[in-house]
Amino acid sequence: EVQLVESGGxxxxxxxxxxxxxxxSGFTFSSYSINWVRQAPEKGLExxxxxxxxxxxxxxxxxVKGRFTISRDNDKNSLYLQMNSLTPDDTAIYxxxxxxxxxxxxxxSVSS
Amino acid sequence: EIxxxxxxxxxxxxPGHPASMSCKSSQSLLxxxxxxxxxxxxxxPGQPPQLLMYEVSTRxxxxxxxxxxxxxxxxxxxxxxxxQAEDVGVYYCMQSLQFIxxxxxxxxxx
Numbered sequence: 001e002v003q004l005v006e007s008g009g010x011x012x013x014x015x016x017x018x019x020x021x022x023x024x025s026g027f028t029f030s031s032y033s034i035n036w037v038r039q040a041p042e043k044g045l046e047x048x049x050x051x052x053x054x055x056x057x058x059x060x061x062x063x064v065k066g067r068f069t070i071s072r073d074n075d076k077n078s079l080y081l082q083m084n085s086l087t088p089d090d091t092a093i094y095x096x097x098x099x100x101x102x103x104x105x106x107x108x109s110v111s112s
Numbered sequence: 113e114i115x116x117x118x119x120x121x122x123x124x125x126x127p128g129h130p131a132s133m134s135c136k137s138s139q140s141l142l143x144x145x146x147x148x149x150x151x152x153x154x155x156x157p158g159q160p161p162q163l164l165m166y167e168v169s170t171r172x173x174x175x176x177x178x179x180x181x182x183x184x185x186x187x188x189x190x191x192x193x194x195x196q197a198e199d200v201g202v203y204y205c206m207q208s209l210q211f212i213x214x215x216x217x218x219x220x221x222x
Binding site for chain 2: 061095105
């Protein structure tokens with residue numbers, strides 16, 4: 001069974017940092033590209049970042065470019081998102097997804 | 113950026129009756145391999161999105177054949193032949209030709 005389990009979400013102050021993780025099982029993680037997608041409260045879906053299977057290609061949405069860093073560890077079947085200089089606009093549920101399969105998400109709240 | 117526009121914003125449906133929703137992209141989603149990078153997702157209340165259709169009209173594993181996708185270029189349609197109570201939620205179209213962008217969603221309620 002394919003499973004993606006996000007963790008690391010928390011309530012933080014504006015300007016602070018947070019690192020999200022996504023643990024993957026049930027498929028050959030090292031063979032697949034993977035993304036972070038977020039959903040602000042009562043809003044639609046927003047793609048955040050993409051990383052190819054070997055980490056050779058990485059893309060970011062303009063809204064997070066320069067502040068967020070995506071990475072992966074294929075030996076640990078894990079995906080990460082380092083988020084710096086957080087603002088209230090970053091408040092959302094963050095999902096890791098292959099676009100076929102999605103985790104249940106982890107909530108990031110940014111508030112003073 | 114490719115902009116995805118979904119209509120209607122909301123849809124009130126009757127169980128057993130058909131439903132249809134539209135998605136338009138700001139440019140053609142036909143890729144260099146001759147495939148069209150258009151996906152449909154359903155997000156049920158309190159759940160993550162689930163993939164329904166990929167490449168316009170191919171149902172994902174386990175998806176009911178009551179769902180069908182059609183269209184080409186910039187205009188796409190998702191149809192539900194006979195709506196069931198379990199189909200309520202927000203339907204999103206998504207393109208992956210240039211990065212990823214989602215439509216604003218169509219909320220289906222009974």
